[in-house]
Amino acid sequence: MKMTETQFELIKAQLERLVSREGFYREKLKGIDIGSVQSQEDFERLPFTWKGDLREAYPLGLQAVPDGEVVRIHSSSGTTGMPVIIPYTARDVEDWAIMFSRCYETAGVTKLDRVQITPGYGLWTAGIGFQSGAERLGAMAIPMGPGNTEKQLQMMADLKATVLCATSSYALLLAEEIARRGIRDRLCLKKGIIGSERWGEKMRRRIAGELGIELYDIYGLTEIYGPGIGISCGHGCGMHVWDDYLYFEVVDPATGKNLPDGETGELVITTLKKEGAPLIRYRTHDLTRLIPGRCPCGSPYPRIDTIAGRTDDMVKVKGVNIFPSQIDELLSATPGASSEYRLVIDHVEGRDVCTLTVEIEKGADGEALEAEIKRRFKSRIGIAVEVEPVELGALPRSEKKTARVSDRR
Numbered sequence: 080m081k082m083t084e085t086q087f088e089l090i091k092a093q094l095e096r097l098v099s100r101e102g103f104y105r106e107k108l109k110g111i112d113i114g115s116v117q118s119q120e121d122f123e124r125l126p127f128t129w130k131g132d133l134r135e136a137y138p139l140g141l142q143a144v145p146d147g148e149v150v151r152i153h154s155s156s157g158t159t160g161m162p163v164i165i166p167y168t169a170r171d172v173e174d175w176a177i178m179f180s181r182c183y184e185t186a187g188v189t190k191l192d193r194v195q196i197t198p199g200y201g202l203w204t205a206g207i208g209f210q211s212g213a214e215r216l217g218a219m220a221i222p223m224g225p226g227n228t229e230k231q232l233q234m235m236a237d238l239k240a241t242v243l244c245a246t247s248s249y250a251l252l253l254a255e256e257i258a259r260r261g262i263r264d265r266l267c268l269k270k271g272i273i274g275s276e277r278w279g280e281k282m283r284r285r286i287a288g289e290l291g292i293e294l295y296d297i298y299g300l301t302e303i304y305g306p307g308i309g310i311s312c313g314h315g316c317g318m319h320v321w322d323d324y325l326y327f328e329v330v331d332p333a334t335g336k337n338l339p340d341g342e343t344g345e346l347v348i349t350t351l352k353k354e355g356a357p358l359i360r361y362r363t364h365d366l367t368r369l370i371p372g373r374c375p376c377g378s379p380y381p382r383i384d385t386i387a388g389r390t391d392d393m394v395k396v397k398g399v400n401i402f403p404s405q406i407d408e409l410l411s412a413t414p415g416a417s418s419e420y421r422l423v424i425d426h427v428e429g430r431d432v433c434t435l436t437v438e439i440e441k442g443a444d445g446e447a448l449e450a451e452i453k454r455r456f457k458s459r460i461g462i463a464v465e466v467e468p469v470e471l472g473a474l475p476r477s478e479k480k481t482a483r484v485s486d487r488r
């Protein structure tokens with residue numbers, strides 16, 4: 080995507096500010112003459128910022144303003160190693176709320192809506208982001224946080240909540256509970272804003288179907304404000320992202336080279352206005368593509384595609400990149416196949432062999448399905464695969480999507 084002049088000016092001013100004072104980026108950009116960055120191409124030669132760099136800066140090494148300007152911190156979950164701490168200034172907090180309220184607007188939420196917020200509050204950025212955005216818009220926030228399904232449903236009914244904000248798994252749990260209790264007609268839900276996990280088309284259809292609501296995907300990460308830096312619109316063709324606050328690139332995860340618009344790779348984000356902890360060329364590990372052209376909704380904001388997975392989940396076989404989302408999509412469009420699968424890649428007698436184990440629905444013809452999935456895999460993904468149909472429930476259930484692909488080469 081072409082960097083606009085305004086984006087370039089903002090990046091340039093930010094780089095100058097960052098190297099002019101002690102801190103993370105003066106260290107990181109040591110030896111680079113910032114004055115020589117004169118174009119998008121020059122910018123694309125600057126080093127990336129990695130999550131590992133952020134961890135090493137623990138606790139407050141990323142802080143780029145004097146102590147008196149920091150009003151809050153958030154932290155990404157430290158499932159592996161040190162957590163990352165992100166300091167926010169008052170302006171950062173406000174900018175985030177502006178972006179988030181723009182997300183609600185894109186989803187058609189108005190100040191007459193009542194927004195039930197089930198993501199968590201605290202160090203984690205989710206809950207408070209949903210809340211500040213709703214308040215800025217002028218809607219009524221119902222700050223539930225996660226869990227306590229009994230209370231959630233009671234508040235949802237009594238307060239006539241119209242918008243549900245949740246992770247896909249929690250939305251599904253609530254949808255199933257609502258169906259089980261037969262209380263749908265006591266609720267006023269119209270829209271769901273679903274974030275923070277990758278979710279397949281089958282799960283989406285189940286949530287939308289059970290609840291009879293429109294669903295919107297929201298995007299974000301703690302390192303870059305939090306959720307709310309992008310959202311899908313009513314046309315459901317990718318997520319609009321706020322390029323007046325952020326600059327987006329997509330690079331080949333292996334080489335780091337910038338990819339042309341439309342090609343899937345790793346999303347890289349540069350903040351344009353962030354004060355507390357600006358980031359330059361941050362590798363998100365999220366796989367997506369920049370969607371060329373304008374959205375039919377008319378929004379001037381560019382789009383990224385639904386997140387296709389994490390770079391850690393991507394495997395390369397015979398020169399072809401395979402993303403778990405491609406397999407999700409393929410199975411979702413194949414009648415008789417369930418959404419549960421395992422892909423194993425072995426190296427046998429000098430060549431790579433892929434085996435896809437798929438749970439199939441009761442009554443489905445295993446042999447015919449095996450042939451059909453083989454055919455579709457070859458034509459859509461571009462390589463041959465061995466298919467092994469198994470009955471529903473045969474594969475282990477795991478919270479982690481990564482466990483679905485196992486590379487044994």
Ligand code: ZN
Nearest residue numbers: 312374376378
């Ligand atoms: Zn749109």
